Amino acid sequence: MQVLGERTGLVLSSSSGGGTRGTSKCWTAKRANNKKGVTKCSHVVPSTAGHVRSSVFRPRAPRFPTRGKPSATADIPYDTFYDVGAGAAVTSESVDNASEWPLGATHSAEQGGVYIRAWIPHGKRVFVEVKKEGETEKFDRVPLHQEGKEPYWGGLLKGIISIGSKYRLVIEPTWNDCYEQEGYEVTRRDPYAREADFDSTWCYVPAPPSAFPWATPPLPPNQALVPWHKLMLYELHVGSFSPEGTFEGATRRLEHIKALGFNCVQLMPITEFGGLWGYNPRQLLTVHSPWGSADDVRRLVDRCHELGLAVLVDVVLNHGASKLNNLWMWDGYGPKNNGGIYFETGKDTPWGRQFSFDKPEVQAYLLEACRMWLREYNVDGLRWDSVENMPRELVKDLNKTLQAEFPAKLNVAELTPETSEAITSAKFNSCWRHTPHFDALKLHKKWTDDWLGLIRHMVDIPEDYPNGYNGVVSILGSHDQVGCRKEGAEDSEGHLHRYFQERLGTKDNWHARAQTRMWWAVNAIGRSLPMMFQGSEFLQRDWWNCEANNRNVHMQWPPIPLEAYAGGEVEGLREEDVWSLHMARCVRAINALRANSEALTSEELRVVHEDFDGRVMGVLRGGEGGASLVVINASENQWEEQNYQVKVRGAPYAASAATLVFNSQAEEFGGWEGSATAGTVQVADGRLHLSIPKWSVLVYELER
Missing domain, CATH: 3.20.20.80 (Glycosidases)
Incomplete structure (x- = not known):
């Protein structure tokens, strides 16, 4: 398939083998040192505005990276394969305390810009692309800096980026199992992005969480809104x-x-x-x-x-998603379809790779x-x-x-x-x-x-x-x-x-x-x-x-x-x-x-009545501070003449009476009037004499 390079006007070759314009799918990439093996990459990253990935925005460089081996483009001048135009002078600043910055995009009023930091173990060169404000297609490309020999890259961007700006990462991998589809570079979302376009690789620079105007200020970390x-x-x-x-x-x-x-x-x-x-x-x-x-x-x-x-x-x-997984082969590395840096040692599950x-x-x-x-x-x-x-x-x-x-x-x-x-x-x-x-x-x-x-x-x-x-x-x-x-x-x-x-x-x-x-x-x-x-x-x-x-x-x-x-x-x-x-x-x-009941949310629970044949259970909830008797009738059996006796022995105190406070067969719930003994019932010989409807739960508050 051929795709028109819209930024350069050139006709570029694409190895996707077909498919719809505007979607990048890396399906196969046979490694040079593994002739029998086929690395199948299911990483799918749609582009914006119907465009193909940025890797096809440029003409081919004179040399190609070897699949599954370090890239051979390190000595090619940047402008050879990317026309930055007016953005050529744009760059990022390295900082002395780079390792102390969080991963992702962090807006800093003190530094006057946005610091972007990412874990990229197989990065040869790394860039950030920032969408130009008010422009549909144009963006600036800015190189990031490696933190010494560590697998982290970052840079402080000023002037071209702010809260709400769209950005994405472009990686030239040292090991590229997505080359046949994506070329020298892979364009990826920031894994630490808080917001992103669902159908593209563009992420949004977040505002500091403290900037949100909470109507209910956050509670101290040791205070719960509702007791557990x-x-x-x-x-x-x-x-x-x-x-x-x-x-x-x-x-x-x-x-x-x-x-x-x-x-x-x-x-x-x-x-x-x-x-x-x-x-x-x-x-x-x-x-x-x-x-x-x-x-x-x-x-x-x-x-x-x-x-x-x-x-x-x-x-x-x-696990991660089995389809449209944004972390799959994230920095280009992923031999034998192992998923790359986020998944390579994980196990397969019916839902996706661990x-x-x-x-x-x-x-x-x-x-x-x-x-x-x-x-x-x-x-x-x-x-x-x-x-x-x-x-x-x-x-x-x-x-x-x-x-x-x-x-x-x-x-x-x-x-x-x-x-x-x-x-x-x-x-x-x-x-x-x-x-x-x-x-x-x-x-x-x-x-x-x-x-x-x-x-x-x-x-x-x-x-x-x-x-x-x-x-x-x-x-x-x-x-x-x-x-x-x-x-x-x-x-x-x-x-x-x-x-x-x-x-x-x-x-x-x-x-x-x-x-x-x-x-x-x-x-x-x-x-x-x-x-x-x-x-x-x-x-x-x-x-x-x-x-x-x-x-x-x-x-x-x-x-x-x-x-x-x-x-x-x-x-x-x-x-x-x-x-x-x-x-x-x-x-x-x-x-x-x-x-509203201390009894029903207490740790105290005792079964005080068990009627195997009648299929009725009596459960005592609560303690000295107050207690409730719960009567459960899980059957078609029914007692209508206040002729069923429920034991209340075992209460934390000698209960003298009980008042009905809930009946699941009440008329307003779909039951019928008079289905259970209402009001206050006196305890006689440690028992309550009740009418009990079929398939019901009754709750009585006990009184001293």
């Missing part, structure tokens, strides 16, 4: 949560989460990714620009904090990918995806460092299979517990003699977890269980992925709705931190996905005003929307009860 044991999490996917599918759109919907009584937003990944869900990171410090800017993220976090909502961000540190965890430079990159959210975006913690695919000692070291710097920030692990080693060995503060979700489904598929043990496992936490907040539980399912990529079909293991009530009989089924309310209440009264995935509060139908061409699997917003969550009549609703309102009211009520 009080957290109630709402998990959302920014791209499908609002109709706009943006950070700004999500920000406008935060009052909904607050109105439901949650106090923490768990964001699925928001760093730049390929695919749909966010778990294929293209690079780890760049905000996913199709959803908005870095400041849009800060505004989302700021608004959360104004509403009293903590923010956790999902980070994916175990990072080179053994390299100090990669370890520092992973640490900065965590530290950035906590320091620059003021988030309240991190959820680490799939940590079983990372070396335990590395995870432990990263956690120790982060906890020393940010002791009040919560670090949550997803570890499969779940185990307390995430807490006791890997030093996380909490760990996702998936099993209660599957235990609940198991009880609906086939009742088991171990049902008491299964429910106990849902409301309590295993003994080897030191604290209740060490677990995060989503009985109704997280994105992993609710999300479906197969249009509702079974996955490779024969599992269906659906919203919870769809697993029990669909939203149209009264029993499915009642059982879903019951299980969320079980979740909310337990020792672990409760979490709900977006849409569950409305009993959303089918499953979740974020396909752009199928809005039906995004968050579905019924026409319900926020104030209706608290009660009152709403006219003109369809029956389906009434069911959604019932669930939302139930969620709000039990969440509010947990938030």
Whole structure:
């Protein structure tokens, strides 16, 4: 294929072997010293404005670098192969303390410019290209300086660059496995860039994080916005949560989460990714620009904090994207398709190559990918995806460092299979517990003699977890269980992925709705931190996905005003929307009860009543400072004449009475009037005599 060199007017040869104009793909590069081997490079870096990469902007030099060997262009004058025009006099300054500058682009008012620094082990010569302000195609090219014999390059740029300027790195490698596609040089993004064009190699110079006008100033590192044991999490996917599918759109919907009584937003990944869900990171410090800017993220976090909502961000540190990976063969080096400096010692996974965890430079990159959210975006913690695919000692070291710097920030692990080693060995503060979700489904598929043990496992936490907040539980399912990529079909293991009530009989089924309310209440009264995935509060139908061409699997917003969550009549609703309102009211009520109850967030939990045949369990929560009795009826059995006796022996004091404060079968939630014994009930002989509805959770506050 031939491409017209638009800056020079020359016709240049391209070895891409076809493809669309404006996209650079390095697929094959056979090494001279490995005739049988083929290095396959999947690094894809589209250019801007429909142009091919900068490597084809210049005429060929008289000599060619040898693939897989050091470049032979070192003695060719710079102007021989690059027409810098008016930018020929532009240069960068070296500084004495170069190694003390952070990696990436750093604006310095004191130095009067921007210092750019990068780790480039296979760099022969390195340049920065800076887009000229107000120009579509023109840019300046500036050489960077190597820090002695170290694999770092940097330079202070003045006059041509400022906050918001577009820049990118151009590397002439000493070892170039991308030569056949890209020529003498490879044009790359800055791995430490905070913002970048999604479809090009251009990055943006960031403003200092301190420049953002926070409405809620960051708290001291040892102070949490919400105490860990009080957290109630709402998990959302920014791209499908609002109709706009943006950070700004999500920000406008935060009052909904607050109105439901949650106090923490768990964001699925928001760093730049390929695919749909966010778990294929293209690079780890760049905000996913199709959803908005870095400041849009800060505004989302700021608004959360104004509403009293903590923010956790999902980070994916175990692998890079299998496609459109901006770090693949980053500085040109990548023999035998090993991925280059960021991946060469990593293992392949079904999702992409693992990072080179053994390299100090990669370890520092992973640490900065965590530290950035906590320091620059003021988030309240991190959820680490799939940590079983990372070396335990590395995870432990990263956690120790982060906890020393940010002791009040919560670090949550997803570890499969779940185990307390995430807490006791890997030093996380909490760990996702998936099993209660599957235990609940198991009880609906086939009742088991171990049902008491299964429910106990849902409301309590295993003994080897030191604290209740060490677990995060989503009985109704997280994105992993609710999300479906197969249009509702079974996955490779024969599992269906659906919203919870769809697993029990669909939203149209009264029993499915009642059982879903019951299980969320079980979740909310337990020792672990409760979490709900977006849409569950409305009993959303089918499953979740974020396909752009199928809005039906995004968050579905019924026409319900926020104030209706608290009660009152709403006219003109369809029956389906009434069911959604019932669930939302139930969620709000039990969440509010947990938030305001010392008993329900204490470490005290004792099972005081077990009725194997009746399938009723009584759970005592709290201690001397106050206690609540939770009655769980996980069955079709029903007692309507206040003729069921629940034991309350084992209370921290001799309870004399109990007052009903929550009933999942209340009329306003979709149950019926008089379904449970309301008001205050006297304790007689250590027992309460109650009416108990089918498929219900009742909460009674105990009185001395």
